Amino acid sequence: MKKVYSDATAALAGLLRDDMTVMCGGFGLCGIPDELIDAVRESGVKGLTVISNNAGIDGVGLGKLLDTRQVSKMISSYVGENKEFARQFLANELEIEFNPQGTLAERIRAGGAGIPAFFTKTGVGTKVAEGKEVREFDGAQYVMERGLFADLALVHAYRGDTEGNLAYRLTARNFNPMMATAAKVTVAQVEHLVQPGEIDAENIHTPGIFVKRIVHVPVREKRIEQRTTRKRAEAGAETGPAAAGGGAV
């Protein structure tokens, strides 16, 4: 059972068709399967529904598929750091379904784990709950959300073995592990391709059962969206832990 393919184009051969649903790992530009995205672009496949937390930036990551108008719908939590995205969205050329980030993550996890629906308190009383069942459990209100399952998942990992076992690096893990479980076919691009046994069995983040195809993509340029640093001179003075989050605002 050979899972290893020679390059991204070969790894996607026979898997792409118009109007399919594709999950794409990554948070911002961190941990995105950029080489696989490039291969999707080159294939010319159109009308894609893309499930991804973000939509890349102009000319990088999913931004490349927006430029070529291959995406018709995004299911995301935070987008628009991308002029072409904004243009298409405002021109009604692109549909967008916003999901709270945790709901999106859980919907994908549920889809991969055979859970068709679950209840969450996230979004109760907001636009997110409109048209959805809201139900009380133990005195609190929860909204029902559905699992997500795609035709294809594209993920990025730091290390992968020929059996398809994957390990991610630092915060490049993000949405990749759940997406790997939630599609008919999962294709992984890995920075380091190793033999079975080289990744510690207790520290395999995605077991090989979830990965049908794997392609070795030695590191290319990894982009940084917000380069924040402290100066060595200042160290310890004004620079406590760097924190950010909370989505919008």
Add this chain to the structure above:
Amino acid sequence: MKKVYSDATAALAGLLRDDMTVMCGGFGLCGIPDELIDAVRESGVKGLTVISNNAGIDGVGLGKLLDTRQVSKMISSYVGENKEFARQFLANELEIEFNPQGTLAERIRAGGAGIPAFFTKTGVGTKVAEGKEVREFDGAQYVMERGLFADLALVHAYRGDTEGNLAYRLTARNFNPMMATAAKVTVAQVEHLVQPGEIDAENIHTPGIFVKRIVHVPVREKRIEQRTTRKRAEAGAETGPAAAGGGAV
């Protein structure tokens, strides 16, 4: 914020009360928090509802709490490898709620993740679904199951650091990671207590946020329920991979 306690009794001080619900990690006798169970026994606390995949064997693990009649109800998937358990159960002295093993695991995971209920196809059309909502999604039937959340979770890990970060060993992981997330207070017994940073940050199975108290219990005798081996002489002949599963039968 000191999380490390000197021994199991100290680690449970102030946490135990009659009629509380306690989750207890482990599968069979593998990965059970035996020293913490001993401390519960010594405390004399009664009327416990215990959520655990199994119920130990006579005189080992949860079997010790059954011997002392401290348990009034078990929520489990497979029990009765224990004569005292069978006796109490047949005498109606002990209540048992059977859950399919995967449903039990998912209910615990849901409880820890703020999911009050989810749908699964496991158990549809069986006794398990009696009295529960059954609903159709995309042409198939699913039963609604509720999240589980306990007053106290007792877990066993191989390594733990003073921050409460845990790593499990081999199949001793089992129910421990979910249970660690699904209780008001989680107490972990660890075979090796280390300093923060000694467990690789990418391979921490349970982040310290879930663990309120930790106690170092250097390895005691680990019991084996079914000692199966192959003889060196026979190697390769009749002995393919050893497989078992499927629950009952």
Add this chain to the structure above:
Amino acid sequence: MAWTRDQMAARAARELEDGFYVNLGIGIPTLVSNFIPEGMSVQLQSENGMLGMGPFPYEGEEDPDLINAGKQTITALPTTSYFSSADSFGMIRGGHINLSILGAMQVAENGDLANWMIPGKMVKGMGGAMDLVAGVKRVVVVMEHVARNKDGSESPKLLKACDLPLTGTHVVDMVITDLGVFTIDKKGEGGMTLIELADGVTEDEIRAKTEAAYTVALA
């Protein structure tokens, strides 16, 4: 001349395909692992949290932290990965396991399966059986064709409808007994079909020992 346990396991092994991920129940299904063809890659899942199960350990090398779902000591392989019970059953429920081979007390002609409790007897629980039959893509049952009762009589196990509490409904794709092999159109209207006879077994013998209705389509 019915099939032996090993012959039944060997027949079940013919349902394996290269690249399959398989969960084997205890009893005869466990023996299937002895009949995986040379050169075929089959990874065995153990629902307590392991993929890529190896053989039993050599004497003296048993590790209490390394057991299968039957609580037997086992070993790992280079392909092995470990995970939690929640992740394990996510894998099962999510339909990622290709094949589950397990035993049964009763199977009905519509694919219903009973294998976890007998009313009035001590009930040990369903363990992972309900999850496996509901979640795994293809379910193959391996069992004796009839149950032998204490008084020496025999009761059919392939029934029009199970009378024991069910483990799952419309879940069994194939039944391999010591007498033959049946397929079941579990989600459709095709019912049960006898497709193979064990060596030296006649259709008449099967007919006499089977309550379930079935069509015959021997190869």
Add this chain to the structure above:
Amino acid sequence: MAWTRDQMAARAARELEDGFYVNLGIGIPTLVSNFIPEGMSVQLQSENGMLGMGPFPYEGEEDPDLINAGKQTITALPTTSYFSSADSFGMIRGGHINLSILGAMQVAENGDLANWMIPGKMVKGMGGAMDLVAGVKRVVVVMEHVARNKDGSESPKLLKACDLPLTGTHVVDMVITDLGVFTIDKKGEGGMTLIELADGVTEDEIRAKTEAAYTVALA
């Protein structure tokens, strides 16, 4: 004399307790990390999958694989752990984070919060904000007391009811503005209470710039 951004962050830092796990939003909330008292153990969670966030890296040591939820390059600490987005939001939704400090466009006297979209403007999405306010035990908002409009006028942000689309209902426990501090009985009937004034700010000034009803209970 209203509070500066740093003073607001310092006031918010007084809500920290030893052993807390905290999620900080972008903007002023990020500054709170500069005011964690010496000797207090506070672990910062970043919802993209990290617990135990360290300071910004030294120049030249940025790692593209190590970012926070604001997509800024950061560093790790000895206490750090990494996990998936699903596990991260399980942690958030499950109520395991003690405190979330975040910004807002509007807060209502019942604890409703709006901070993710303005109808008619480009909507970027809610990111993790809805999950955080719904899931975290205690939510502290840090914001300017009023919005400054393009024409130079000011609009109150502490309202009887939010008119912008909501991020969550009955979610805010405390609001720290440049003018003072309010508590909100988000699940009860206690409403909003002014408990502190910024240096040199008068009750009258706050009254004039606040639409929400509130009681006054200054220390």
